[in-house]
Amino acid sequence: MAEALRFPGVVAGESLDAPIAASKLGRERHSVSASARPGAQCWRRRKGLAVSCQTGAAPAVLRTEETTAAAAAGSNAQAEFTVVMKFGGSSLASAERMREVADLILSFPDETPVVVLSAMGKTTNNLLLAGEKAVSCGAPKASEIPELAVIKDLHLRTVDELGLDRSIVSGLLDELEQLLKGVAMMKELTLRTRDYLVSFGECMSTRIFAAYLNKLGKKARQYDAFDIGFITTDDFTNADILEVTYPTVAKRLHRDWMDNPAIPIVTGFLGKGCKSCAVTTLGRGGSDLTATTIGKALGLREIQVWKDVDGVLTCDPNIYANAIPVPYLTFDEAAELAYFGAQVLHPQSMRPARDGDIPVRVKNSYNRHAPGTVITKSRDMSKSILTSIVLKSNVTMLDIVSTRMLGQYGFLAKVFSIFEDLGISVDVVATSEVSISLTLDPSKLWSRELIQQELDHVVEELEKFSVVHLLQRRSIISLIGNVQRSSLVLEKAFNVLRRNGVNVQMISQGASKVNISLVVNDSEAKQCVQALHSAFFENGFLSEVEGADVPQNGSSLNSNGAIYAN
Ligand SMILES: Nc1ncnc2c1ncn2[C@@H]1O[C@H](COP(=O)(O)OP(=O)(O)O)[C@@H](O)[C@H]1O
Numbered sequence: 001m002a003e004a005l006r007f008p009g010v011v012a013g014e015s016l017d018a019p020i021a022a023s024k025l026g027r028e029r030h031s032v033s034a035s036a037r038p039g040a041q042c043w044r045r046r047k048g049l050a051v052s053c054q055t056g057a058a059p060a061v062l063r064t065e066e067t068t069a070a071a072a073a074g075s076n077a078q079a080e081f082t083v084v085m086k087f088g089g090s091s092l093a094s095a096e097r098m099r100e101v102a103d104l105i106l107s108f109p110d111e112t113p114v115v116v117l118s119a120m121g122k123t124t125n126n127l128l129l130a131g132e133k134a135v136s137c138g139a140p141k142a143s144e145i146p147e148l149a150v151i152k153d154l155h156l157r158t159v160d161e162l163g164l165d166r167s168i169v170s171g172l173l174d175e176l177e178q179l180l181k182g183v184a185m186m187k188e189l190t191l192r193t194r195d196y197l198v199s200f201g202e203c204m205s206t207r208i209f210a211a212y213l214n215k216l217g218k219k220a221r222q223y224d225a226f227d228i229g230f231i232t233t234d235d236f237t238n239a240d241i242l243e244v245t246y247p248t249v250a251k252r253l254h255r256d257w258m259d260n261p262a263i264p265i266v267t268g269f270l271g272k273g274c275k276s277c278a279v280t281t282l283g284r285g286g287s288d289l290t291a292t293t294i295g296k297a298l299g300l301r302e303i304q305v306w307k308d309v310d311g312v313l314t315c316d317p318n319i320y321a322n323a324i325p326v327p328y329l330t331f332d333e334a335a336e337l338a339y340f341g342a343q344v345l346h347p348q349s350m351r352p353a354r355d356g357d358i359p360v361r362v363k364n365s366y367n368r369h370a371p372g373t374v375i376t377k378s379r380d381m382s383k384s385i386l387t388s389i390v391l392k393s394n395v396t397m398l399d400i401v402s403t404r405m406l407g408q409y410g411f412l413a414k415v416f417s418i419f420e421d422l423g424i425s426v427d428v429v430a431t432s433e434v435s436i437s438l439t440l441d442p443s444k445l446w447s448r449e450l451i452q453q454e455l456d457h458v459v460e461e462l463e464k465f466s467v468v469h470l471l472q473r474r475s476i477i478s479l480i481g482n483v484q485r486s487s488l489v490l491e492k493a494f495n496v497l498r499r500n501g502v503n504v505q506m507i508s509q510g511a512s513k514v515n516i517s518l519v520v521n522d523s524e525a526k527q528c529v530q531a532l533h534s535a536f537f538e539n540g541f542l543s544e545v546e547g548a549d550v551p552q553n554g555s556s557l558n559s560n561g562a563i564y565a566n
């Protein structure tokens with residue numbers, strides 16, 4: 001196995017991110033050597049993980065070199081692996097859960113899976129909290145951060161309970177502590193350091209799980225995604241996967257399988273920045289995207305995403321416990337649902353699956369025989385009316401009225417150029433000749449909220465040519481379904497809202513043709529979702545409508561569960 005490097009951001013001649021540098025300075029174990037590969041340089045250390053780092057490699061160079069080589073291997077790469085099985089943090093919260101997930105994987109002896117894992121339980125949140133506390137606690141106190149203790153305890157206990165050697169994670173835990181000391185010393189946590197910090201979660205869970213499968217006698221090989229060709233933009237905390245990733249990952253997994261077959265256990269959520277060569281992350285929940293990327297790269301039969309719920313549900317079960325599973329979705333519906341706030345899937349994760357036309361199956365690792373949700377390119381929409389109701393809260397709405405007699409084209413262009421310049425996402429839009437109403441994504445970046453100063457700045461810019469009303473604490477309720485039946489959906493929805501005394505402040509029928517969005521006050525939103533859910537899904541409405549496809553609870557809809565039927 002190659003020697004390891006946990007500082008993929010460190011390239012000869014490049015300045016280090018300060019806290020990482022500080023944590024490195026605290027230790028002496030590093031040695032530096034150049035990789036044998038022409039045009040590449042690599043920092044190595046005696047212990048830890050392996051990341052090869054291509055110095056200053058421009059994406060274009062990578063694309064030419066890697067694509068050509070991978071294309072040769074590409075067709076064969078499809079031969080061995082059959083499915084991706086992704087398990088999220090909720091499926092991997094303890095040693096007991098790891099045992100169950102191993103058992104689940106082994107219960108499909110006819111499959112050759114690529115396994116993608118997230119960090120255990122709430123580890124990512126704990127890492128982020130630890131990082132934030134380190135900024136202000138002072139270096140001597142960094143070792144005492146409570147979240148660090150929780151992370152250590154969980155991982156060491158898991159290793160012990162699974163009968164594995166503590167050395168599987170102890171080096172990483174030491175390194176994590178050093179990093180937190182570095183952050184504490186420098187009193188800063190850059191986005192780059194944040195990504196590096198959270199990467200410890202997936203790096204540990206995959207090492208533990210691979211070791212456990214090997215202990216059970218099932219050959220498994222651990223991979224850090226940033227080491228096998230997950231090349232991304234350098235947008236730390238929210239990076240995009242570059243095209244070169246597909247052939248590179250396919251080539252690597254295929255080659256290793258040919259050399260020595262073993263189930264790949266890949267870190268979800270992580271990548272390597274194309275310019276910085278540092279660890280990047282794909283946004284919260286990004287392991288789903290890792291899974292669909294691998295599915296497309298290898299041209300697999302199916303992508304399975306194992307969660308703690310019986311599939312995609314008719315609404316967020318935390319908002320309304322009566323939510324029921326949705327048996328079928330299209331990629332467009334699933335993407336819209338995720339984008340408009342359903343935390344169950346990463347918003348970008350449907351893209352590779354759609355491009356590769358690979359079905360995604362959302363399953364429950366706690367209830368493996370439940371049929372789950374199958375997401376495909378198309379489905380019979382003739383009977384579909386409403387699929388799911390999604391709520392996105394804490395949204396800011398802007399009413400912008402032109403004060404100059406700009407034509408509509410010029411007015412809209414001016415408004416949107418401001419959002420583009422400030423890097424703020426717009427969700428729902430309704431326009432007239434001289435006015436526009438729109439909502440702003442509450443999390444401009446996945447990891448943090450739009451802050452007041454940014455909003456003030458937006459308003460200031462817009463007021464140069466318009467009158468602006470800023471309306472905060474709004475919610476978007478998205479009705480995901482068949483927009484061809486929009487009159488029926490809207491008639492029912494508005495009846496329900498009127499009965500509940502709710503005034504809709506904006507309405508938009510998405511260009512995607514699967515979404516009608518309504519904007520209401522935050523304070524009324526949950527009650528609206530519950531009332532809409534009752535009206536559409538619980539009182540026989542859909543079965544009253546001629547030809548409607550009616551979701552039900554339980555397994556009677558299990559026409560999509562053929563391969564799990566037992
Ligand atoms: N429409 C929905 N359908 C299913 N789950 C939803 C929905 N909206 C929100 N959720 C939440 O998403 C969670 C599953 O997603 P996530 O936490 O990312 O799982 P994992 O960590 O296992 O990948 C559920 O436990 C549920 O609370």
Ligand SMILES: N[C@@H](CC(=O)OP(=O)(O)O)C(=O)O
Nearest residue numbers: 088089118124284285286287
């Ligand atoms: N661990 C990362 C990535 C991820 O996808 O997690 P999960 O599969 O548990 O949502 C996060 O919490 O964001």
